[in-house]
Amino acid sequence: MSRKNAVNRSQLRRVMRARRRQLTPQQQALAARRLMRLLRRQPLFVRSRHIAFYLASDGEINPAPLLELAWRAGKCCYLPALARGADGRLRFARYRPGSRLRPNRYGIPEPAITAGNCLPAAALDLVLLPLVAFDPSGARLGMGGGYYDRTFAFKQRLPAQQPYLLGLAHQCQQVEALATAHWDIPLHAVATDGGLIPCTASANRRNFSPGDRRWQSPKSGERLSKLAILDSR
Numbered sequence: 460m461s462r463k464n465a466v467n468r469s470q471l472r473r474v475m476r477a478r479r480r481q482l483t484p485q486q487q488a489l490a491a492r493r494l495m496r497l498l499r500r501q502p503l504f505v506r507s508r509h510i511a512f513y514l515a516s517d518g519e520i521n522p523a524p525l526l527e528l529a530w531r532a533g534k535c536c537y538l539p540a541l542a543r544g545a546d547g548r549l550r551f552a553r554y555r556p557g558s559r560l561r562p563n564r565y566g567i568p569e570p571a572i573t574a575g576n577c578l579p580a581a582a583l584d585l586v587l588l589p590l591v592a593f594d595p596s597g598a599r600l601g602m603g604g605g606y607y608d609r610t611f612a613f614k615q616r617l618p619a620q621q622p623y624l625l626g627l628a629h630q631c632q633q634v635e636a637l638a639t640a641h642w643d644i645p646l647h648a649v650a651t652d653g654g655l656i657p658c659t660a661s662a663n664r665r666n667f668s669p670g671d672r673r674w675q676s677p678k679s680g681e682r683l684s685k686l687a688i689l690d691s692r
Contacts, residue, residue: 467638468600475592475600478631479518487521490629490652495524498650503623504529507584511537511551511622514568519589520627520652530556537578539606540569549610550577580610583622588646590626597645597658598637599626611644623647 482490498504510529515521529536537551541563552570560568570576580586588607592600601607614620626649633651649656 469603471634471637472591472600472603475632475634476517479520479591479629482518482629482631487518491521491524493652494520494522494627494650495528497652497655498525499528501655503585503625507534507623509535509537509578509582509584509622511539511583511586512554513539513587513589515589516567520629522587522627525587535578537583538570539610540572540577541606542572547604547606547609549580549606551580551583552576553578581613581621586611586622586624588624588626590628590632590649592632592634592637593626593628593646593649594634594637595656595659596636597647597649598639598643599646600637605642608642608644612642614644625650627651 504510504525512522512526512529513519515523526536536554538554539549540552542548542550550572552572553576554570558570560570563569588599588601590599590601599607611622611624614624624644624646626646628649628651630651630653633649633656646658648658
């Protein structure tokens, strides 16, 4: 990445973080409910058994209503956790109601990492990623730590490999185009409080297009498990 692009990304990060922090608590709560209503009956979410969430901070759109729905549906939910060591990759620790959390080096609560508490990244079905900004190609601007990109770097070699990467954002976080680096891992789609945006990068078109069966309704007779009736609000 050129120095100019790096500076531009840093400037954009400041602008977009300020933009999402300007949303009122009422706007944040409404966005979270709209996001849950958008995703709760999407076949990809319904069929996914192992789902990675995140705890919202710094104005991020909050997936908590969707997380609660997933718990009630009996899904296995996980949170990213920073492991000690130098590899810079995330671990995904099981997160249950009542799980004890502790702040990581950035002050973000996370579960403890234990031998029987984590799932490998490639074993997840669906990962819900926070972001600072995104564009329609699937480029994602994060907080700058590179943790998600390092964790899912294997998808550069195996783009069809699980998990499916779904960015979550407020509508106001979309930009026309982002400068990218060779290590950036594109998203398959982005869900906002305004709708679902399948990404247009060539690799993603092959593996996660709008016509992909993962976004299509289940076959006739296939039930949507408990999700269709868990939350009718």
